[in-house]
Amino acid sequence: MLKPSGLDRATxxxxxxxxPTPRDRADFLYREVERRMLERLDLVKLDPVKRVLDVGCGPGQSLATLAVRYPGAWMIGTDCAERALAVAAGAPGAEGAPGGASPARLVEGARRLFQRLGVGGSQPLPATQPIWFAADAHALPLAGDSIDMVWSNLAAHWFDDPLAAVAEWHRVIRPGGLLMFSAFGVDTLKELRPATPEPGWPSLQDMHDWGDALASTGFADPVMDVERLTLTYEDPARLAEDARRLLARDDAPEPGSTAARAAHDASGGLRLSIELVYGHAWCPAVKRRADGLAPIHFQPRRRPMEPGL
Structure with missing residues (x-):
């Protein structure tokens, strides 16, 4: 079963x-995982698709791709980081130092618009521009059964309570809707882990634990698989920079540190291991309630008419 990650949400x-934006090799990795998720999406049939939610959307690259795949669908991105959302929305100065655009004000305006549109209500949503809003992935401000597909690319390992986040995905996806996600697996950056301080390092989860979590929260037909990549380097400084970007932290091992030297392979090169966990699952036609029960509906049987009546 999924374990708490040990991360602090504010941190x-x-x-x-x-x-707010991945760079260089880190950006390539996000893009490559997105491409592989789309290949998996090719194998499933989801119809209709009116509302797509990207949880942990960052600067919004995936929604731009999904908007092409599902023209006319409403694209919704949520993230905990307002500055990343401001980049997604194209706010001038959002990626730079504070004092340009106001990401918090931009996102709060998006939140008000989102609430006015009333996702889950009777008012139809016009498919115009994507909408971005800041939210906690463990408690999404969305009505139940309001989303056709939840998408999450390399974000789930940052949740401090991933099981609660999976339960939220199940709550907001409509019956017959789809979940597609990816996350770092247990062997990611294993060469650096011994020297990385425990506080702030996510407790990465095994593929089977993700699958168990999907089943326990009410998803149907979960499909899990794992891939392993090796990034190779000649420059220790480049390795350290990519590690910082992948971990979104400034205290990754420095070039020449014990951990960085441990990343050398037998040929003298440098390597970083990446384990990628992929999963998708469906919300069943009859969804389990939050208390674990599934409603059963009975239709009264009509009595046959008596002769002469």
């Missing part, structure tokens, strides 16, 4: 506000 938010 994670501060990190991603300080690093």
């Amino acid at each position: 994670v938010r501060a990190r991603f506000n300080a690093h």
Whole structure:
């Protein structure tokens, strides 16, 4: 079963506000995992698709791709980091130092618009521009059964209570809707882990624990798989910089540190291991309630008419 990650929500938010966009090799990794998730999405049929929610959307690259795949669908992005959302929304100065655009004000305006549209209510949503809003992934401000597909690319390992987040995904997805997600697995950056301070390092989860969590929260037909990549380097400084970007932290091992030297392979090169966990699952036609029970509906049987009546 999924374990708490040991992360502090405020610390994670501060990190991603300080690093709102991935760079270089880290950006390539996000893009490559997105591509592989889309290949998996090709194998499933979801219809209709009117509302897509990206949880942990960061600067919004995935929603731009999904908008092409599902023209006319409403694209909704949520993240804990307001500055990343401001980048997604194209606010001038959002990626730079404070004092340009106001990410908090921009996101609060999006939140008010989102509430006025009333996701889950009777008012139809016009598919215009994506909408971005800041929220806690463990308690999404959305009506139940309001989303056709939840998408989350390399964000779930940052949740301090991933099981609660999975339960939220189940709550907001409509019956017959789809979950697609990816996360770092247990062997990610294993070469650096011994020298990385425990506080702030996520407790990465095993593929089977994710699958158990999907089943226990009420998802149907979960499909899990794992891939392993090795990033190779010649420059220790580049390795350390990518580690900082992947961990969204400034205290990753420095070039020449014990941990950085441990990343050398037999040929003298440098390597970083990446384990990628992929999962998708469906919300069943009859969803389990929060108390673990599934409603059963009975239709009264009509009595046959008596002769002569």
